[in-house]
Amino acid sequence: MLMRPTPAAVATHSPRGQFVKSELDINSIAGSMELMGTRISYARNVEIFGEGEPAEYLYKVISGSVRSCKLLDDGRRQVTGFYMVGEVFGLELDEDHHFSAEAVNDAVVLVVKRSAIIGLAARDTDIARQLWAVTARELQRVQDHMLVLGCMNAKQRVATFLLHMALRGSEENEVELPMSRQDIADYLGLTIETVSRTMTQLENDAAIGLTSSRRIVLRNRAALTRLNA
Amino acid sequence: MLMRPTPAAVATHSPRGQFVKSELDINSIAGSMELMGTRISYARNVEIFGEGEPAEYLYKVISGSVRSCKLLDDGRRQVTGFYMVGEVFGLELDEDHHFSAEAVNDAVVLVVKRSAIIGLAARDTDIARQLWAVTARELQRVQDHMLVLGCMNAKQRVATFLLHMALRGSEENEVELPMSRQDIADYLGLTIETVSRTMTQLENDAAIGLTSSRRIVLRNRAALTRLNA
DNA sequence: CGTGCGTTTGAGTGAATTCAACGGCTGTGG
DNA sequence: CCACAGCCGTTGAATTCACTCAAACGCACG
Numbered sequence: 001m002l003m004r005p006t007p008a009a010v011a012t013h014s015p016r017g018q019f020v021k022s023e024l025d026i027n028s029i030a031g032s033m034e035l036m037g038t039r040i041s042y043a044r045n046v047e048i049f050g051e052g053e054p055a056e057y058l059y060k061v062i063s064g065s066v067r068s069c070k071l072l073d074d075g076r077r078q079v080t081g082f083y084m085v086g087e088v089f090g091l092e093l094d095e096d097h098h099f100s101a102e103a104v105n106d107a108v109v110l111v112v113k114r115s116a117i118i119g120l121a122a123r124d125t126d127i128a129r130q131l132w133a134v135t136a137r138e139l140q141r142v143q144d145h146m147l148v149l150g151c152m153n154a155k156q157r158v159a160t161f162l163l164h165m166a167l168r169g170s171e172e173n174e175v176e177l178p179m180s181r182q183d184i185a186d187y188l189g190l191t192i193e194t195v196s197r198t199m200t201q202l203e204n205d206a207a208i209g210l211t212s213s214r215r216i217v218l219r220n221r222a223a224l225t226r227l228n229a
Numbered sequence: 230m231l232m233r234p235t236p237a238a239v240a241t242h243s244p245r246g247q248f249v250k251s252e253l254d255i256n257s258i259a260g261s262m263e264l265m266g267t268r269i270s271y272a273r274n275v276e277i278f279g280e281g282e283p284a285e286y287l288y289k290v291i292s293g294s295v296r297s298c299k300l301l302d303d304g305r306r307q308v309t310g311f312y313m314v315g316e317v318f319g320l321e322l323d324e325d326h327h328f329s330a331e332a333v334n335d336a337v338v339l340v341v342k343r344s345a346i347i348g349l350a351a352r353d354t355d356i357a358r359q360l361w362a363v364t365a366r367e368l369q370r371v372q373d374h375m376l377v378l379g380c381m382n383a384k385q386r387v388a389t390f391l392l393h394m395a396l397r398g399s400e401e402n403e404v405e406l407p408m409s410r411q412d413i414a415d416y417l418g419l420t421i422e423t424v425s426r427t428m429t430q431l432e433n434d435a436a437i438g439l440t441s442s443r444r445i446v447l448r449n450r451a452a453l454t455r456l457n458a
Numbered sequence: 459c460g461t462g463c464g465t466t467t468g469a470g471t472g473a474a475t476t477c478a479a480c481g482g483c484t485g486t487g488g
Numbered sequence: 489c490c491a492c493a494g495c496c497g498t499t500g501a502a503t504t505c506a507c508t509c510a511a512a513c514g515c516a517c518g
Contacts, residue, residue: 070372070373070375070376072376072380072457073457076380077380078375078376078379078380080372080375092365093361093362093365093366093369094365098369098372099372121354121357121358122354123354125350125351125352125354125357128350128354128357128358128361129350129357131361132322132357132360132361132364133322135361135364135365135368136321136322136323136364137322138368139364139367139368139371140322140327142368142371142372142375143299143309143327143328143371144299144327145375146299146307146309146371146374146375146378147299147301147307149375149378149379149418150307150378150415150417150418151301151305151306151307151418153505153506154505154506180464180465181464181465181466182464186379188379189378189379189380190506190507191506191507191508192464192465193465193466193467193506193507193508194505194506194507196465196466196467197466197467197506199466200466200467213464213465213466213514228301228302382473382474383473383474409496409497410496410497410498411496419474419475420474420475420476421496421497422474422475422476422497422498422499423473423474423475425497425498425499426474426498426499428497428498429498429499442496442497442498
């Protein structure tokens with residue numbers, strides 16, 4: 001059971017918007033989407049949108065990183081995902097957001113009007129399919145994470161997390177963690193102390209090296225992978 | 230950490246198909262979908278499709294109930310969801326299923342060719358939107374369940390589960406559970422013993438009544454709801 | 459050089475697990 | 489019709505893993 005009396009960072013809005021001309025990206029929604037976008041900067045821990053707020057926009061990380069969360073009434077928090085450069089978040093079927101999003105560190109986000117995209121999708125079946133694809137991929141990611149939360153012990157959770165982060169980074173065997181131990185703990189359903197202890201344990205096992213608390217070297221990928229076997 | 234040496238029921242296919250003419254349902258994909266469907270019966274614990282198998286079909290529960298699961302290599306299992314009468318499951322963006330589905334008890338399922346639906350969606354934007362809606366609703370459901378798996382203690386998990394099941398059933402304050410304690414445990418990330426103990430604990434608290442092990446009366450809804458407060 | 463935040467480490471506790479036995483229901487076969 | 493086997497669920501005892509509470513550490517910043 002996780003209980004933290006002090007809820008996670010309460011954030012206030014401080015967006016400084018500026019327009020952008022274009023930015024092609026074939027991996028995401030079509031390039032045409034980018035033409036409609038606006039770039040907004042968010043400072044560390046600032047809320048991008050809140051649970052229950054109208055879902056006016058769709059977002060894509062340009063720089064920095066973002067976390068999505070759900071809060072329980074008593075302040076307990078579940079981080080439902082992290083979004084790194086190039087990843088899309090905040091897409092909703094409903095009119096309202098069902099989770100909140102916050103900047104993990106100073107971040108720039110491309111913001112596109114949801115109504116515009118939905119409008120496009122009504123005419124362009126390719127856009128419609130890409131909207132579906134964004135949601136379906138998110139579903140897959142979350143389903144995979146259910147295995148972590150439902151079945152794994154602390155060591156397995158942390159190992160899985162590090163391996164997953166390594167895949168998303170540029171370097172082969174080195175991970176730069178943008179988020180705090182608290183963020184990781186809330187993502188993995190553990191406490192900050194357990195995450196910390198598990199990291200040092202993995203270091204003692206010679207599975208990883210801790211260059212700094214946010215910079216991790218994967219020394220023995222096989223050992224990490226073996227944990228979930 | 231959950232470890233069961235014996236993996237969940239290994240099932241073999243035993244579908245006895247028969248055609249169906251039509252069945253209107255405005256809540257789900259359009260009525261036109263139903264026209265293309267075939268009904269198939271599955272015996273208790275029989276696999277409907279397996280993880281990694283090609284996702285040829287889309288499914289809807291006609292009678293009985295279905296569970297979807299993900300398996301870890303060592304036999305640990307996460308039940309990712311239960312599907313009751315009228316609910317749709319097995320929709321994938323990819324060509325392959327990312328989880329398996331099994332009949333919880335004897336069940337009849339409406340089966341529709343995925344390619345047919347996708348084909349329709351390419352021409353009919355309303356169908357396309359409904360495809361998206363099915364996936365998006367599933368995403369919401371799974372995200373809500375992350376809060377359970379990541380933040381809640383045993384009592385809260387079981388209470389949340391019972392309240393959720395009550396919403397889906399026909400009776401107001403009585404729940405008929407189609408699934409075993411093992412299924413519930415694997416869904417809630419607990420052991421079968423903990424689920425059982427928690428149920429009797431809730432009974433002692435006068436929050437529920439156990440008519441039989443599968444039949445539960447919600448005596449004090451407020452107390453159950455208060456648990457996740 | 460002190461202050462503050464994030465992280466690590468330690469000691470003790472507790473909730474859920476493991477291991478084990480028992481009870482009850484169902485279906486089958488004598 | 490009863491006896492028994494098998495399955496499912498419950499209960500008990502002991503253990504363990506992660507949590508809570510507490511303190512110390514290191515680093516960045518004023």
